Amino acid sequence: MITSAKPKKSYDFPSAKGYFGKFGGKFVPEILIPAIEELEIAYNEAKNDENFKKERLFHLREYVGRPTPLTFANRLTSHYGTGKIYLKREDLCHTGAHKINNTIGQVMLAQRMGKKRIIAETGAGQHGVATATVCAKFDLECIVYMGEEDMRRQKLNVDRMRLLGAEVRSVTSGSRTLKDATNEAIRDWVTNVHDTFYIIGSAVGPHPYPMMVRDFHDVIGLETEQQILEKEGRLPDYVLACVGGGSNAIGIFYRFVEHEDIKLIGIEAAGEGALTNRTAATFAQGKPGVLHGSLSYLLQTGQGQVALAHSISAGLDYPGVGPEHAHLFDTGRVKYVPVTDTEAMDAVRRTSELEGIIPAIETAHAMAWLETLMPELSKDDIVVINCSGRGDKDMGTISEYFYPQDNGGTK
Amino acid sequence: MKEVMTKNRLKEAFEKVNPGEKIMNLFITAGFPAIDDTADLILNYEKNGANIIELGMPFSDPLADGPTIQYSSEVAISNGLTMDNIFDIVKKVRASSDIPVVLMGYLNPLLNYGLDEFFQKAENSGVDGLILPDVPVEESDIINDLALKHHVPLIYLVAPNSSDERMRLVDEKSNGFVYCVSVTGITGARKGEEVQDSVNRFIERVNKNIKNNPVLVGFGISSHADAMNISAKTDGFVVGSALINNIRSVHPQKNWKEEHFKFVRSLKYGS
Numbered sequence: 001m002i003t004s005a006k007p008k009k010s011y012d013f014p015s016a017k018g019y020f021g022k023f024g025g026k027f028v029p030e031i032l033i034p035a036i037e038e039l040e041i042a043y044n045e046a047k048n049d050e051n052f053k054k055e056r057l058f059h060l061r062e063y064v065g066r067p068t069p070l071t072f073a074n075r076l077t078s079h080y081g082t083g084k085i086y087l088k089r090e091d092l093c094h095t096g097a098h099k100i101n102n103t104i105g106q107v108m109l110a111q112r113m114g115k116k117r118i119i120a121e122t123g124a125g126q127h128g129v130a131t132a133t134v135c136a137k138f139d140l141e142c143i144v145y146m147g148e149e150d151m152r153r154q155k156l157n158v159d160r161m162r163l164l165g166a167e168v169r170s171v172t173s174g175s176r177t178l179k180d181a182t183n184e185a186i187r188d189w190v191t192n193v194h195d196t197f198y199i200i201g202s203a204v205g206p207h208p209y210p211m212m213v214r215d216f217h218d219v220i221g222l223e224t225e226q227q228i229l230e231k232e233g234r235l236p237d238y239v240l241a242c243v244g245g246g247s248n249a250i251g252i253f254y255r256f257v258e259h260e261d262i263k264l265i266g267i268e269a270a271g272e273g274a275l276t277n278r279t280a281a282t283f284a285q286g287k288p289g290v291l292h293g294s295l296s297y298l299l300q301t302g303q304g305q306v307a308l309a310h311s312i313s314a315g316l317d318y319p320g321v322g323p324e325h326a327h328l329f330d331t332g333r334v335k336y337v338p339v340t341d342t343e344a345m346d347a348v349r350r351t352s353e354l355e356g357i358i359p360a361i362e363t364a365h366a367m368a369w370l371e372t373l374m375p376e377l378s379k380d381d382i383v384v385i386n387c388s389g390r391g392d393k394d395m396g397t398i399s400e401y402f403y404p405q406d407n408g409g410t411k
Numbered sequence: 412m413k414e415v416m417t418k419n420r421l422k423e424a425f426e427k428v429n430p431g432e433k434i435m436n437l438f439i440t441a442g443f444p445a446i447d448d449t450a451d452l453i454l455n456y457e458k459n460g461a462n463i464i465e466l467g468m469p470f471s472d473p474l475a476d477g478p479t480i481q482y483s484s485e486v487a488i489s490n491g492l493t494m495d496n497i498f499d500i501v502k503k504v505r506a507s508s509d510i511p512v513v514l515m516g517y518l519n520p521l522l523n524y525g526l527d528e529f530f531q532k533a534e535n536s537g538v539d540g541l542i543l544p545d546v547p548v549e550e551s552d553i554i555n556d557l558a559l560k561h562h563v564p565l566i567y568l569v570a571p572n573s574s575d576e577r578m579r580l581v582d583e584k585s586n587g588f589v590y591c592v593s594v595t596g597i598t599g600a601r602k603g604e605e606v607q608d609s610v611n612r613f614i615e616r617v618n619k620n621i622k623n624n625p626v627l628v629g630f631g632i633s634s635h636a637d638a639m640n641i642s643a644k645t646d647g648f649v650v651g652s653a654l655i656n657n658i659r660s661v662h663p664q665k666n667w668k669e670e671h672f673k674f675v676r677s678l679k680y681g682s
Binding site: 034288305 | 477
């Protein structure tokens, strides 16, 4: 039985050059090199600055609302009749998802570096909202790039960002989703690098972003460890999280990575099926490639063009994945499994009905894997799911999916 | 600068320019506007004053490029252009011309093709250099050995925000020329006049630090006057977005190529 999660330091990534094993690096245009070097120096200083740490924890407590609870999911547990399911309630963070753990950290860094203009990309809009929120709080100009298609799917979040004072720029290039919003944000950064800080929303991009984003979300794993020890007196057997770029997943996995007995499972969005061409399941179908500044796994065509991803969830609709996940996949430390649109939507309904929690469609992908996992478990097995976000923002998609002909009836 | 063993067309291009002549390096996306046009465009660029060709290998997500090259890349990809088509274009040019052809693109299509095979075919088809804007010198390990083995010179970029130290590093790693990005920004983003000020200060530093390679300046040039101003104190200039925009303005008129080549000639010699 495992009772302590003291890091053994056998897992020490990234390297000085920003590599997680074979993956990562800084594949960016020359113009951005000084900017990411400046960022790396500033981050390393901040990381070791007690005042920075204190201030960050203060904001996480007073503004974000941490620690978030680790809720025992009694009805989901009874539903499966095996194991014990706990939900790490990142959906209860201010703005409704884990994303703000990272934006608080990055906006503090931007302020420390004297940058006045903040840019961000967003897919589902959760990172955009989290960025617009901290920019309002820290009084910084905020521009969010969002694919035209995503703006339609996530209209509510677009209006939230506007209300928070951000400018939302519609991206009409390529697939008009997260990948293209990221391209435009990088182009903006290339053009305005002297005064602009790019707050990347997932554990992707050139070094030091994947490391920095992971570190800012590590609080999820840290709290989970303490809370499960309090409740169960031991560490979990399984930790589950959905993976698009992979920020919520790395946030909860990182703390447990050295405990080989804890099974870590990342759930990818399979869209209409992991082996169809309407998928976002990067590990099921992708191969190593370079996009948005790092070497990782990538969905691509036979000619090495980036393939269009598909998922009903805008937040997982991304053809790449963070480089640390690529490393964890290659080494076999984390198992990555695909869940389809249909399975995820079933899990939205099940989690809502059984737990009174409407999960984000992204999060519901992790919930859906319980269908496969739970029947295999014994009664004492402990499962923790990172409940990364709430589903309010998805109500448009959910309504279209479950109640297409509804004209205001009762159920 | 490391010497290459095969015929060094790039070096010769710089050696054989007339006194006072500026090297004109033209960027064209392979497969734009159609796959069959590219080799013909290149051969005619040479006749109309081009000294070097940068042949763009289109990528779906060209994050260092502006809307113009995004557009030409999209067209080329939807035309079905493959890496093998690109090598065929170079071979076709090589059959009747010694104009240096430098491939320019992003790393992923090369990784997908297989780096070994890419460099081997590049050498065999007569490619004279390679520019990958998303592979800065710190990531060059991934291609260095293969590039040396197959005699494909690697060309790196410097930007106005590159430190003196960094410029010297780029100079040391580059082989053929150093490509100066003249204004902080993506390709095609700025107009000529706006470019001028930042360029002058930048070029002074470039000339102080880049000692081993000739220097070409690009990004933002759309006329002969731009070209002459910007390249006054360097070996020459690169035109990309303006060339593609010109094709877009005349294609597919019946005599579009004639009109386009007039523009090319004017870039070099004025009108």
